[in-house]
Amino acid sequence: xxxxxxxxxxxxxxxxxxxxxxxxxxxxxxxxxxxxxxxxxxxxxxxxxxxxxxxxxxxxxxxxxxxxxxxxxxxxxxxxxxxxxxxxxxxxxxxxxxxxxxxxxxxxxxxxxxxxxxxxxxxxxxxxxxxxxxxxxxxxxxxxxxxxxxxxxxxxxxxxxxxxxxxxxxxxxxxxxxxxxxxxxxxxxxxxxxxxxxxxxxxxxxxxxxxxxxxxxxxxxxxxxxxxxxxxxxxxxxxxxxxxxxxxxxxxxxxxxxxxxxxxxxxxxxxxxxxxxxxxxxxxxxxxxxxxxxxxxxxxxxxxxxxxxxxxxxxxxxxxxxxxxxxxxxxxxxxxxxxxxxxxxxxxxxxxxxxxxxxxxxxxxxxxxxxxxxxxxxxxxxxxxxxxxxxxxxxxxxxxxxxxxxxxxxxxxxxxxxxxxxxxxxxxxxxxxxxxxxxxxxxxxxxxxxxxxxxxxxxxxxxxxxxxxxxxxxxxxxxxxxxxxxxxxxxxxxxxxxxxxxxxxxxxxxxxxxxxx
Numbered sequence: 001x002x003x004x005x006x007x008x009x010x011x012x013x014x015x016x017x018x019x020x021x022x023x024x025x026x027x028x029x030x031x032x033x034x035x036x037x038x039x040x041x042x043x044x045x046x047x048x049x050x051x052x053x054x055x056x057x058x059x060x061x062x063x064x065x066x067x068x069x070x071x072x073x074x075x076x077x078x079x080x081x082x083x084x085x086x087x088x089x090x091x092x093x094x095x096x097x098x099x100x101x102x103x104x105x106x107x108x109x110x111x112x113x114x115x116x117x118x119x120x121x122x123x124x125x126x127x128x129x130x131x132x133x134x135x136x137x138x139x140x141x142x143x144x145x146x147x148x149x150x151x152x153x154x155x156x157x158x159x160x161x162x163x164x165x166x167x168x169x170x171x172x173x174x175x176x177x178x179x180x181x182x183x184x185x186x187x188x189x190x191x192x193x194x195x196x197x198x199x200x201x202x203x204x205x206x207x208x209x210x211x212x213x214x215x216x217x218x219x220x221x222x223x224x225x226x227x228x229x230x231x232x233x234x235x236x237x238x239x240x241x242x243x244x245x246x247x248x249x250x251x252x253x254x255x256x257x258x259x260x261x262x263x264x265x266x267x268x269x270x271x272x273x274x275x276x277x278x279x280x281x282x283x284x285x286x287x288x289x290x291x292x293x294x295x296x297x298x299x300x301x302x303x304x305x306x307x308x309x310x311x312x313x314x315x316x317x318x319x320x321x322x323x324x325x326x327x328x329x330x331x332x333x334x335x336x337x338x339x340x341x342x343x344x345x346x347x348x349x350x351x352x353x354x355x356x357x358x359x360x361x362x363x364x365x366x367x368x369x370x371x372x373x374x375x376x377x378x379x380x381x382x383x384x385x386x387x388x389x390x391x392x393x394x395x396x397x398x399x400x401x402x403x404x405x406x407x408x409x410x411x412x413x414x415x416x417x418x419x420x421x422x423x424x425x426x427x428x429x430x431x432x433x434x435x436x437x438x439x440x441x442x443x444x445x446x447x448x449x450x451x452x453x454x455x456x457x458x459x460x461x462x463x464x465x466x467x468x469x470x471x472x473x474x475x476x477x478x479x480x481x482x483x484x485x486x487x488x489x490x491x492x493x494x495x496x497x498x499x500x501x502x503x504x505x506x507x508x509x510x511x512x513x514x515x516x517x
Contacts, residue, residue, distance in 0.1 A: 041086050041093040044138050044476070052139045053509055055121040058098050062118060066100055069110045073101035073148065084143050087136045088129050088190075089395060091445070092476065094137025096123065103148045105223055105231055105262035111144065112260065112506075113229030121506050124256035126167065126198025129190035131397055134202065134255045134475030138510040146197050149262060152176060154237075160268040161220060161237045166197025166261045182268040185212040189383040197261040203253030205471030207383075210432035211304040211339065212269060215252055221265035222248040226258075227502040237265050250497065255473050256508040258501045272304075272339035274346045277375045278354060280366035281330030285408045288332050291362045292404070292431055295336060298353040302346050305337035306432035307382050310411070313428050314381070316388040323381055327365040334431070335382050343370075385428055385437075393423055394445045398438040398457050401467035407436050410460055414438065417456065421449055435470040458484040474512045482514055 044050065066074045075081065076098055085094045102108050115122050123141040137143060146167035153163040160182045164173065171191040174184045188194060188206040198204075200222070203215050212218060221236035234248050251259055282288045288308050295306060311331050317323045327333070340346040350368070357363040369375045389395050402410070411427035418425060422440050429437040438457065442449055458468050462484040469478055469485070482491060494513055498505070 075099040099143040126195030132475030202473040223263035224259035274343035302340040304339040309428035399472040401470040
């Protein structure tokens with residue numbers, strides 16, 4: 001039997017679809033909400049102290065060679081190149097004059113072989129939804145887009161193993177496998193735009209990490225084109241293969257610096273028959289932590305997500321996106337998802353947990369949804385926080401892994417440190433994974449505000465033995481702060497691997513590895 005408060009809630013919570021705003025399209029999910037007349041993003045080379053490496057520049061002969069390799073797939077129109085030169089959060093801008101759109105790994109191989117011979121730098125790009133500048137040029141690197149590499153190659157309905165090209169959009173893959181009673185093992189707010197190859201290249205985490213783990217475990221095989229054009233075919237569909245080094249792991253999370261991922265083999269879990277979502281208000285972060293501990297103990301195997309957000313996040317999604325809070329105002333909110341095979345069993349377990357949480361004072365208010373439409377409405381409160389923040393001004397973003405008991409302390413610390421110099425300092429994220437998204441908004445970019453944030457945030461994180469990048473990758477933004485999370489010996493080995501696989505350094509230069517090394 002569900003608590004009375006929870007039984008009563010859905011009647012008013014979902015009485016008006018209009019209160020939740022219009023349907024969310026891919027651009028809205030990406031947070032692409034800049035109004036006409038938005039100021040042009042400054043060039044990266046002018047805003048940051050970075051020097052162009054001695055790569056060649058693209059010649060007319062190069063363009064002719066590319067046209068022979070990918071007929072109709074060479075883009076040089078300056079207007080068409082504006083978007084792929086700018087990162088999603090509109091803080092970095094390259095000056096690439098060429099974008100290539102291959103359809104096959106063989107075409108990618110020919111492109112890279114030519115670029116290797118000519119010493120032309122290449123910037124691999126998927127859906128360009130990254131947060132750390134890993135998918136856009138810094139200078140005039142050739143943009144190699146996987147957008148036309150969007151075919152499903154095979155799917156096995158017994159094993160749930162999907163093999164597809166790297167340019168397949170995550171949401172489209174999700175629809176494909178769901179029609180066959182499976183789901184993708186990862187889910188992201190940017191799913192309407194991001195590519196599976198980019199997900200793998202950045203080792204994206206997302207909303208299903210708690211249940212299904214990282215891509216290091218769910219990716220079974222990869223096809224990768226190396227810097228010299230060699231096609232490395234490790235596209236196995238085997239669950240177990242102990243023959244030598246597991247080479248695919250090198251490329252998961254390498255952000256296009258060691259090779260260009262062209263195809264992926266990934267294990268998809270069976271589609272849950274019952275999905276429930278609870279959205280709860282908590283009086284403090286201590287109660288959020290205790291709710292998580294209780295949740296793990298009482299829900300066990302059906303727990304698939306545990307997300308949290310603070311009150312300021314809720315205020316911003318209400319102000320900018322007109323998403324109404326389904327519960328009374330609280331200092332913190334948690335979203336809990338369960339996924340299982342028996343609706344009655346799952347509802348009973350979740351109901352018992354919620355009754356206990358309310359009765360013990362861990363939760364002050366809550367609502368629950370089982371209908372898919374209402375489930376998506378509750379998830380929108382969490383997934384669209386980034387979009388709301390982007391409308392609040394310039395956003396300083398930090399994606400941190402921390403001991404769960406210290407997860408929110410840095411938000412309090414930064415809020416006190418910045419005082420009135422910041423518009424808002426918020427904390428939200430995947431509490432079940434120990435992953436905090438610390439975001440600071442301001443009217444505009446400010447070098448003094450950045451100086452107050454960095455290296456303070458990274459030093460604070462290092463003192464907790466945390467990671468300066470939990471799931472967003474390193475890219476351009478964090479390449480010089482790896483030392484806060486990795487020892488010198490690890491950094492040296494990374495440099496040696498880069499030199500081995502890409503001796504000329506043409507693949508995604510200025511990214512992932514420290515600039516001084």
